[in-house]
Amino acid sequence: MSLARVPRVAVVAVSAILLQLVVRGWVAGSGYFYWDDLIMTGRAATSSLWSADLLWYSHDGHFMPLAYMTVWLATAIAPLRWGLAVASLVLLQAAASLAVLRLLVVMLGWRWRLSIPLGFYLAGVLTLPAFAWWSAGLNALPLQFALAWVSADALRLVRTGQRRYVVSGVVALAVALGFFEKAAVVPVVAAAVVALLARVRGEPVRRALRRGALLWAGSGVVLVMWAVCYLLVVDTTESNSGPEQATGPEHAGALLHSAISLGIVPAAVGGPWHWERWIPATPWADPPHWGVVLAWIAVAAVVALSISLRRRVIAVWVAAAAYILLTQIPVLVIRSGPGTTAELMQSLRYFADDAVVLTIAGALVLCAPARRQVPRYGRPVVAVAMSVFTLGSLWSTYGFARSWSNAPARGYLTTARAEFAHWDGDPLLQQEVPWNVLNPLAFPQNQTDRVLAPIAPPGLFARTTPRLRMLTDTGTIVDAQVWWNRGIVPGPDPDCGYRVRGPAAVELPLTGPMLMRAWTAQLNYLADREGRVAVAFEGSDEVLADVHPGLNQVFVRLLGSGSALRIRSLTPDLALCVGVGPVGVTSFDR
Structure with a gap:
C-alpha cells in the first residue's frame, strides 16, 4: 500500500502514539530507581539468569519470572543506569498502545470515531503511575498489552475461524502471566468483549462464544500450568492482613472510596489535576472537592447520554463497573491492614488495566446501533470534551512528573558509583542504605551489599575489614567508629x-x-x-x-x-x- 492510500486516521493515530511515547519518556526520565526496583536489581546482580533464586522467587507474593529476566538483562548491560530502564518502559508502552490501536481497528475499522477511545487511553493518567515506576511498569504494561491483543485475537477468531489467532492469543497470555499474575483475567475480558460486541450488534452471544472455544480452551491450559507454578513458588498462606490485622468494613469502605472517588473517576475525566506526596512514598491523586463532584457528574452524563443515544449498551457499562470493582477485591484483601492508608489506593498504580477496560467499553458503545440521529452540535461537543480531557490529562501528567522527579536514590547511587571507582581495596561492612532510598521494612534487601551489588567492585562488601568505614546518606565513603554499646x-x-x-x-x-x-x-x-x-x-x-x-x-x-x-x-x-x-x-x- 502506498502512503497516499494510507487512511488519514491511521496517520493521526500513529502520530498520537508517538506523541504519547515522547511525553511518557519525559515522565519516566524525570524519575529514578525506586523501592522494588532496587530490590530486583540487587537480586539480579547476585543471581545467574537461569537460577531458581531469580526466576522462581516470590517477590512480595508476586511470581514474575519474565520481569526478573528483563531486570537481569538490563542490569547486565548497564547496571543501575536509569536510561535503559526508561527505554524498556517506553518500548513496553509502545507495544501496549499499538495493541490497543489494533483492537480498536478490529472493532471499529479505520474510522475517525476510533480516535475517541484511543485518545482516552493515550492521554489519560490512569496508566501513568504504574508506567513511571519501573518494577510496576513491568507488571502493568504487559497486562495492558495482553488485554488488548488477546481481545482482538478473540474477535478475529470469531469472525474468520483462523487458528493462528488461537496461537497468538495463547502466547500473549503466557507472556503476560510471566510478568504479572493479574493477567489471569485476560481470557475473561476477551470472552466478555466477544459476548458484549455480539449483544450490542444484536447477534447470538452463544454462537460467538462457541466460535472462540479453541482460544478459551488453550487459555485454560495455560492458566492451569501457570497456577501450578504459582502455587509451588508463592506461599499463599502469607497475607498482609491476617486475623490479628483484620479491619472492619469501615476501613475497607474508606479504601474503596479513595480508589474510586478520589482516584479512578477523576482520572477518567482528565484529573486528578493535583498530586500529593510524602517522601519516599509515590505520588497519590489529591483532587479538589469540586473536581471530584464534577468528575462524577461528567461520568454520569457520559453513561446516561450513551444509553439514550445507543441501543443495548447498559450491559457494557455494568460489565466495566463490575471489572473495576471486582479487581479491587484482591487489593483490599491484601492491603487492608491497619497500617494501610487510603492514599495507597489513590496512587492509581493498581488500576492501570482499568484504562484498557474503559477504552474497550467506549469502543463497544460506538459499535452499538444508534437509537436516534445525533444532533448537529454533537461532533463539536465531543471535540470540545476530548480537548478538555486532553488538556486536563496533560496538566495532571505535568504535576505527576514534577512530584515524581524528587528521587533520593539518584544522588546516593550517583555518588556511591563515583566513590567505588576509586576504591582502595579495604572492604566495607554491610549497612543499611538511607531510609529514603529503601525503607528498613525491606530488610534484609535494604543492605548495601544487596542494593549496591550491581555497581560494587568484587570484594567491596564483607563481614570483616581491617579499616572501619561507612557510606554516608549521600553515598560518600568516610571513616567510622564502633560505639561502646x-x-x-x-x-x-x-x-x-x-x-x-x-x-x-x-x-x-x-x-x-x-x-x-x-x-x-x-x-x-x-x-x-x-x-x-x-x-x-x-x-x-x-x-x-x-x-x-x-x-x-x-x-x-x-x-x-x-x-x-x-x-x-x-x-x-x-x-x-x-x-x-x-x-x-x-x-x-x-
Whole structure:
C-alpha cells in the first residue's frame, strides 16, 4: 500500500502514539530507581539468569519470572543506569498502545470515531503511575498489552475461524502471566468483549462464544500450568492482613472510596489535576472537592447520554463497573491492614488495566446501533470534551512528573558509583542504605551489599575489614567508629588478655547482654603470624576473619545476641592475644 492510500486516521493515530511515547519518556526520565526496583536489581546482580533464586522467587507474593529476566538483562548491560530502564518502559508502552490501536481497528475499522477511545487511553493518567515506576511498569504494561491483543485475537477468531489467532492469543497470555499474575483475567475480558460486541450488534452471544472455544480452551491450559507454578513458588498462606490485622468494613469502605472517588473517576475525566506526596512514598491523586463532584457528574452524563443515544449498551457499562470493582477485591484483601492508608489506593498504580477496560467499553458503545440521529452540535461537543480531557490529562501528567522527579536514590547511587571507582581495596561492612532510598521494612534487601551489588567492585562488601568505614546518606565513603554499646571485659592474662590457641573456642565476656540484631565487634589483637579465626555470638553463625602479624585490629559484623563472644583459631600454631574493645553499632562524624 502506498502512503497516499494510507487512511488519514491511521496517520493521526500513529502520530498520537508517538506523541504519547515522547511525553511518557519525559515522565519516566524525570524519575529514578525506586523501592522494588532496587530490590530486583540487587537480586539480579547476585543471581545467574537461569537460577531458581531469580526466576522462581516470590517477590512480595508476586511470581514474575519474565520481569526478573528483563531486570537481569538490563542490569547486565548497564547496571543501575536509569536510561535503559526508561527505554524498556517506553518500548513496553509502545507495544501496549499499538495493541490497543489494533483492537480498536478490529472493532471499529479505520474510522475517525476510533480516535475517541484511543485518545482516552493515550492521554489519560490512569496508566501513568504504574508506567513511571519501573518494577510496576513491568507488571502493568504487559497486562495492558495482553488485554488488548488477546481481545482482538478473540474477535478475529470469531469472525474468520483462523487458528493462528488461537496461537497468538495463547502466547500473549503466557507472556503476560510471566510478568504479572493479574493477567489471569485476560481470557475473561476477551470472552466478555466477544459476548458484549455480539449483544450490542444484536447477534447470538452463544454462537460467538462457541466460535472462540479453541482460544478459551488453550487459555485454560495455560492458566492451569501457570497456577501450578504459582502455587509451588508463592506461599499463599502469607497475607498482609491476617486475623490479628483484620479491619472492619469501615476501613475497607474508606479504601474503596479513595480508589474510586478520589482516584479512578477523576482520572477518567482528565484529573486528578493535583498530586500529593510524602517522601519516599509515590505520588497519590489529591483532587479538589469540586473536581471530584464534577468528575462524577461528567461520568454520569457520559453513561446516561450513551444509553439514550445507543441501543443495548447498559450491559457494557455494568460489565466495566463490575471489572473495576471486582479487581479491587484482591487489593483490599491484601492491603487492608491497619497500617494501610487510603492514599495507597489513590496512587492509581493498581488500576492501570482499568484504562484498557474503559477504552474497550467506549469502543463497544460506538459499535452499538444508534437509537436516534445525533444532533448537529454533537461532533463539536465531543471535540470540545476530548480537548478538555486532553488538556486536563496533560496538566495532571505535568504535576505527576514534577512530584515524581524528587528521587533520593539518584544522588546516593550517583555518588556511591563515583566513590567505588576509586576504591582502595579495604572492604566495607554491610549497612543499611538511607531510609529514603529503601525503607528498613525491606530488610534484609535494604543492605548495601544487596542494593549496591550491581555497581560494587568484587570484594567491596564483607563481614570483616581491617579499616572501619561507612557510606554516608549521600553515598560518600568516610571513616567510622564502633560505639561502646557493650565492650569486651579485660581478659584474665594481664600480658595477653584472652589467649587464643588451637581450635578450642575461647569466650570473650561482654559488659552486658545484647539484643538480637547485627552488631560490629572491634577486636584489638596481637598475632605472631598470618592466620584466620572464627568469631560469633554463642549459638549464632560464625564469621571468618583474617589476622596479621603484630598489633592490629579487625572489625567483624556479627548477627546474634548474648553476653559473650566466642573466638577460635582456624590456623595451626597461631598465637593470638585479644584485648578490650567495643561491640555495638557503627557511626561516623556527621
